[in-house]
Amino acid sequence: xxxxxxxxxxxxxxxxxxxxxxxxxxxxxxxxxxxxxxxxxxxxxxxxxxxxxxxxxxxxxxxxxxxxxxxxxxxxxxxxxxxxxxxxxxxxxxxxxxxxxxxxxxxxxxxxxxxxxxxxxxxxxxxxxxxxxxxxxxxxxxxxxxxxxxxxxxxxxxxxxxxxxxxxxxxxxxxxxxxxxx
Numbered sequence: 001x002x003x004x005x006x007x008x009x010x011x012x013x014x015x016x017x018x019x020x021x022x023x024x025x026x027x028x029x030x031x032x033x034x035x036x037x038x039x040x041x042x043x044x045x046x047x048x049x050x051x052x053x054x055x056x057x058x059x060x061x062x063x064x065x066x067x068x069x070x071x072x073x074x075x076x077x078x079x080x081x082x083x084x085x086x087x088x089x090x091x092x093x094x095x096x097x098x099x100x101x102x103x104x105x106x107x108x109x110x111x112x113x114x115x116x117x118x119x120x121x122x123x124x125x126x127x128x129x130x131x132x133x134x135x136x137x138x139x140x141x142x143x144x145x146x147x148x149x150x151x152x153x154x155x156x157x158x159x160x161x162x163x164x165x166x167x168x169x170x171x172x173x174x175x176x177x178x179x180x181x182x
Contacts, residue, residue: 015156018146022086023074025143026066032114033063043111047096063114065089073150076159083150090144097136106132 033040041059044050050058069089072082093112100106109130155161 011153012156015150015153016158018149019073019076019079019155019159022083022143022146022150023070023072026070026073026086029113030063030067030070033059033111034067036114037063040111040114043109046105046108046111047100048105049096049099073147076155076161079155079159079161080151083147087144087147087151090140090147094137094140094144097132097140100132101134101137108132110136112136 037056037059040063041055044055044059045052065085066089069082069085072078073086093110097110100108110132
């Protein structure tokens with residue numbers, strides 16, 4: 001019975017924590033890149049993965065997509081699709097980072113947090129520095145795991161999805177969980 005109560009508390013709390021982490025990181029990353037699309041284009045160019053004609057459109061569009069995903073994840077509005085989008089983006093970013101590591105093209109920052117990442121101590125720690133490292137891959141995989149948790153578990157408490165759920169559906173879901181654990 002105690003284990004049941006502990007799990008009933010931990011899952012909603014972990015969903016909210018995962019939403020805050022993934023959404024917060026995406027928000028911080030997007031704001032830096034929206035403010036300086038030229039510098040972000042240079043960061044994209046450094047990976048040598050996109051044709052030159054696609055670099056600038058990507059540098060303008062991607063930060064706005066990240067911003068939208070961040071807002072959806074943070075508020076818990078359509079949290080599962082938003083988490084899937086975040087996870088998909090993170091896997092693409094991870095693939096680009098792995099390509100850089102495997103080809104030895106590491107003498108550039110990952111560009112994850114825009115040009116001003118080094119100015120803030122905590123952001124500098126998370127961003128990984130001025131070269132692409134294994135830490136960048138690990139960070140993105142941890143965030144992808146958190147996004148997967150949100151996609152599987154939903155928004156949890158303190159979310160727009162929870163508010164939008166009809167009251168009778170919440171009561172039925174609660175009763176079903178109680179029956180399953182009895």
